[in-house]
Amino acid sequence: MKELIRFGLKRRCFNKTFLVSQILLVVLLGCALNLDKIAHFFGFSNAGLLPLSYGEIITQDRQDQAAMFGFVLKQDTELKVIETDTGFSVSGSQSLDTIARMKLQAYLTSIHQNAFLAQRHPNVTELIMEYENVEIDYQGELSKPIGRENFVFMVLTAVYFMVLNFAAMTSNEVVGEKSANVLDMVLSAADVKSHYFAKLIGGWLTMAIQGTFTLGVFAFFTYFRNQEDLGKGLLSWLSQFGLVERDILSFRMLIAKLELDVSFSFTILLCVFFLFFGMALIQILMTIFASKMKSAEEASILQGPVYIFLLILYYVALSQNTASRLSSVFGKVASLSPITSMLFMPMRLLSSSVSAQEIVLGFLVVSITLVIVISIGQRLYADSVRQSHPLRKLLVKNQTK
Amino acid sequence: MLEVNGITKHYGKHTALNDCGFTVRKHEILGVCGENGSGKTTLFRCLMGLCAMDEGEIRYEGQLIPEGVRHHFGYLPEQRSLYTDLSIEDTLIHYGRLRKMGYDQIDRRIRELYSIFDFKIPGYTRLHALSKGNQQKVQFMAALINDPDVVILDEPFTGLDYMNLKKTQDFLLELARQGKCILISSHQYEELDAICTSLLILRKGITMGFGNLDRMKTEEGSCTIRVNASVNVIPHIKEDEPVTVIGNAIHIQTKTPQRAKRLLNSLSREEDVRDLSMERIKVKELIKARCDS
Numbered sequence: 225m226k227e228l229i230r231f232g233l234k235r236r237c238f239n240k241t242f243l244v245s246q247i248l249l250v251v252l253l254g255c256a257l258n259l260d261k262i263a264h265f266f267g268f269s270n271a272g273l274l275p276l277s278y279g280e281i282i283t284q285d286r287q288d289q290a291a292m293f294g295f296v297l298k299q300d301t302e303l304k305v306i307e308t309d310t311g312f313s314v315s316g317s318q319s320l321d322t323i324a325r326m327k328l329q330a331y332l333t334s335i336h337q338n339a340f341l342a343q344r345h346p347n348v349t350e351l352i353m354e355y356e357n358v359e360i361d362y363q364g365e366l367s368k369p370i371g372r373e374n375f376v377f378m379v380l381t382a383v384y385f386m387v388l389n390f391a392a393m394t395s396n397e398v399v400g401e402k403s404a405n406v407l408d409m410v411l412s413a414a415d416v417k418s419h420y421f422a423k424l425i426g427g428w429l430t431m432a433i434q435g436t437f438t439l440g441v442f443a444f445f446t447y448f449r450n451q452e453d454l455g456k457g458l459l460s461w462l463s464q465f466g467l468v469e470r471d472i473l474s475f476r477m478l479i480a481k482l483e484l485d486v487s488f489s490f491t492i493l494l495c496v497f498f499l500f501f502g503m504a505l506i507q508i509l510m511t512i513f514a515s516k517m518k519s520a521e522e523a524s525i526l527q528g529p530v531y532i533f534l535l536i537l538y539y540v541a542l543s544q545n546t547a548s549r550l551s552s553v554f555g556k557v558a559s560l561s562p563i564t565s566m567l568f569m570p571m572r573l574l575s576s577s578v579s580a581q582e583i584v585l586g587f588l589v590v591s592i593t594l595v596i597v598i599s600i601g602q603r604l605y606a607d608s609v610r611q612s613h614p615l616r617k618l619l620v621k622n623q624t625k
Numbered sequence: 626m627l628e629v630n631g632i633t634k635h636y637g638k639h640t641a642l643n644d645c646g647f648t649v650r651k652h653e654i655l656g657v658c659g660e661n662g663s664g665k666t667t668l669f670r671c672l673m674g675l676c677a678m679d680e681g682e683i684r685y686e687g688q689l690i691p692e693g694v695r696h697h698f699g700y701l702p703e704q705r706s707l708y709t710d711l712s713i714e715d716t717l718i719h720y721g722r723l724r725k726m727g728y729d730q731i732d733r734r735i736r737e738l739y740s741i742f743d744f745k746i747p748g749y750t751r752l753h754a755l756s757k758g759n760q761q762k763v764q765f766m767a768a769l770i771n772d773p774d775v776v777i778l779d780e781p782f783t784g785l786d787y788m789n790l791k792k793t794q795d796f797l798l799e800l801a802r803q804g805k806c807i808l809i810s811s812h813q814y815e816e817l818d819a820i821c822t823s824l825l826i827l828r829k830g831i832t833m834g835f836g837n838l839d840r841m842k843t844e845e846g847s848c849t850i851r852v853n854a855s856v857n858v859i860p861h862i863k864e865d866e867p868v869t870v871i872g873n874a875i876h877i878q879t880k881t882p883q884r885a886k887r888l889l890n891s892l893s894r895e896e897d898v899r900d901l902s903m904e905r906i907k908v909k910e911l912i913k914a915r916c917d918s
Contacts, residue, residue: 227722239710405706409767412673412700413723415693610677 228422260461278305293331311359395514495570502566515608632681656821699773714748724771848885853900
């Protein structure tokens with residue numbers, strides 16, 4: 225089995241395609257950690273300014289005033305300010321972080337004060353009261369602060385693509401070997417059981433190698449970006465899109481904001497376990513199904529519904545990504561069921577509190593399922609590869625008796 | 626000795642192999658013959674454990690072989706079954722390692738096989754860059770990397786030119802001399818005729834004949850006298866003996882070897898006979914005769 229794993233890894237990781245993909249990955253990560261510079265290079269000069277829609281006529285004076293508070297005035301932006309009888313109404317589909325909210329508050333207060341000073345006022349008390357107080361009505365999502373939900377979103381997206389990639393990798397390999405008749409030669413020298421486990425372990429190790437390499441490259445670029453400007457330029461550029469909070473000005477602050485204490489680290493560890501178990505389940509199921517296929521065409525037909533299922537699961541998970549929904553019966557059942565738990569349990573762990581009993585139960589369910597699937601899968605895989613039918617063997621045995 | 630008893634294999638409702646049994650002793654080369662779909666490959670796959678038997682047992686040196694890898698067996702599949710993106714050396718090392726061989730041992734064996742097959746292509750060459758015949762040679766070497774006691778070869782002569790075919794035949798005869806049990810399937814019956822010691826004839830999964838090739842030929846009896854002469858040979862021939870003219874030669878088929886010898890004697894006395902020879906029944910005719918019966 226050791227040789228099969230070594231050989232599989234060598235074939236996957238030491239070829240031109242893999243090398244090109246890794247170079248591409250290095251380039252992509254390098255670009256990702258220097259997005260602000262790239263944006264600047266291509267002329268996106270408003271980096272750091274939050275687009276805001278306020279008023280119909282945008283004069284240079286108004287634009288300058290807005291820029292002082294970190295805004296750029298545009299027509300029909302996502303963030304809208306409307307003047308009301310009592311003050312301002314602010315609407316938008318994304319939540320605002322504390323700093324952005326404070327800046328908006330300051331900007332709107334300054335507008336209110338400028339307008340107020342231009343009017344006549346009956347007495348000083350009223351002047352002071354109304355001058356200082358401006359009513360700002362935040363609507364919809366704007367009332368919600370950015371927190372770990374963004375982090376959850378990023379984790380979910382990463383998981384989704386990892387599942388798609390790695391679950392299909394092993395199954396494609398099995399179909400490829402079967403259709404190219406390579407299995408005949410391999411299985412004349414190695415037993416089916418070793419081959420099955422080598423495929424699974426090889427797939428997981430490839431994932432680990434890829435993950436480690438990605439993290440290494442990420443750490444490399446982060447280190448150099450940190451040396452350059454502590455990541456300030458990138459983070460403030462990303463904050464335009466609501467990906468990080470506007471008050472985070474360095475990588476250190478970002479890490480501090482994530483509050484990576486022992487408890488949260490343990491939560492992340494739990495998330496990783498659930499994700500891994502879910503991915504492993506999908507990988508094994510796809511490998512077993514692939515062993516029954518005769519050609520790559522058949523395998524792609526099989527992969528279609530699996531991708532659709534994963535896509536549906538992903539969107540359902542996203543739609544349920546609020547503390548109240550995740551605490552509902554559906555959220556709880558999904559977080560304890562095999563496969564769905566790889567998305568729902570991490571979401572629950574990151575968004576709300578999950579009892580220790582539920583975590584243990586979830587672990588037991590997914591672990592037992594994994595053991596059962598691996599052991600049944602081993603037999604099904606052997607039967608598929610060796611073209612035997614378990615029922616026929618049973619019939620033959622009964623007939624001989 | 627390899628003993629095979631009552632192998633039966635079904636694919637759905639189709640019976641690919643029905644109660645097939647035979648033995649192959651050391652130093653023997655068994656030719657497995659039959660038309661397409663007769664069950665030759667299925668038989669080999671069952672022997673190698675690549676295909677689960679529905680019934681039957683396989684014994685080697687008296688020991689029942691369990692499911693799993695046949696460590697004493699080497700197998701050359703009918704189709705190209707190699708990773709074509711690998712180099713020759715990597716391929717052979719991989720199969721050697723799978724057979725639990727050490728790197729030094731593999732290295733020695735590769736050099737040995739290179740010399741046996743008179744293979745001169747550098748080890749770093751990738752398989753997709755090789756010709757069909759050379760790919761076949763590499764596959765052959767991979768099958769023999771662990772110097773197996775039982776060698777199972779499914780269509781080994783496919784893609785080989787005349788020189789390589791002869792070399793392969795000589796090599797197989799040498800393997801047999803070393804005491805290996807060899808099983809070969811091929812549609813190139815003349816090549817089998819030249820090296821096989823015994824024959825297994827299959828038809829639609831059913832065994833139509835098995836035994837020592839010499840004995841089977843004798844049992845079948847029929848012989849061919851090939852004569853090239855300017856005299857009239859008709860008076861020497863019996864009415865029920867079929868005669869065919871191929872080129873300048875007349876081929877006379879006799880029912881028994883005794884009759885063939887008598888005919889040979891009488892024809893040899895003729896003065897104008899330029900060429901005279903006697904051939905026993907060929908494998909191709911033997912198969913036809915057995916299948917027709």
